[in-house]
Amino acid sequence: MNKYPTSLENLIECFSKLPSVGKKTAERYALYAFFHMDEVDLIDFSNALLSIKKDIHICPSCGNMTEDSLCNICSDASRNHKQVLVVETIKDLITIERVNEFRGIYHVLNGAISFSKGIGINDLNIESLTEKIKNKEIEELILATNATIEGETTARYLYELYRTYDVKITRIAHGLPVGSDLSYADEMTILKAFEGRREY
Numbered sequence: 001m002n003k004y005p006t007s008l009e010n011l012i013e014c015f016s017k018l019p020s021v022g023k024k025t026a027e028r029y030a031l032y033a034f035f036h037m038d039e040v041d042l043i044d045f046s047n048a049l050l051s052i053k054k055d056i057h058i059c060p061s062c063g064n065m066t067e068d069s070l071c072n073i074c075s076d077a078s079r080n081h082k083q084v085l086v087v088e089t090i091k092d093l094i095t096i097e098r099v100n101e102f103r104g105i106y107h108v109l110n111g112a113i114s115f116s117k118g119i120g121i122n123d124l125n126i127e128s129l130t131e132k133i134k135n136k137e138i139e140e141l142i143l144a145t146n147a148t149i150e151g152e153t154t155a156r157y158l159y160e161l162y163r164t165y166d167v168k169i170t171r172i173a174h175g176l177p178v179g180s181d182l183s184y185a186d187e188m189t190i191l192k193a194f195e196g197r198r199e200y
């Protein structure tokens with residue numbers, strides 16, 4: 001069987017590691033790169049790939065992505081650092097930031113409790129959050145985990161974990177359909193979810 005040269009086979013292999021990219025699509029991408037992209041394009045492309053690992057790290061305070069020591073939200077003094085919105089993923093944070101309404105700060109759990117996947121509370125990013133709550137740095141903790149079994153379970157666990165501390169714990173109103181992912185919600189739904197939040 002005639003194969004492509006090794007470098008092209010390697011590139012096909014690389015592309016096929018991406019989600020939703022099968023062998024045929026990977027082959028198409030690799031051939032496109034060879035025939036239609038010049039060297040400058042390819043250098044930009046490979047530098048952009050390398051840079052996400054080299055330059056980006058997780059904000060030690062909130063779990064957001066950043067290229068600085070703290071993320072742009074944590075280092076923004078004009079935001080209310082006593083109001084913390086807890087989300088499952090960075091994608092959720094970005095979705096809420098796009099609405100441009102919330103002026104507090106975030107905490108990204110980097111997941112949700114899932115018994116079927118064997119993910120417990122200690123597998124989530126909560127250390128710095130617990131620290132802030134113990135140090136009384138937070139007045140309101142808004143739980144904005146998804147309206148899924150995992151999201152509800154996580155909210156419940158966090159409530160149980162922090163209820164004895166001096167912090168108001170609220171849960172966003174899920175006008176969001178049950179089982180839905182926050183990152184698919186439109187602006188209006190997110191605004192309503194904030195306005196309708198209730199004490200846990």
Ligand SMILES: [Zn+2]
Pocket residue numbers: 059060061062063064070071072073074075
């Ligand atoms: Zn941060």
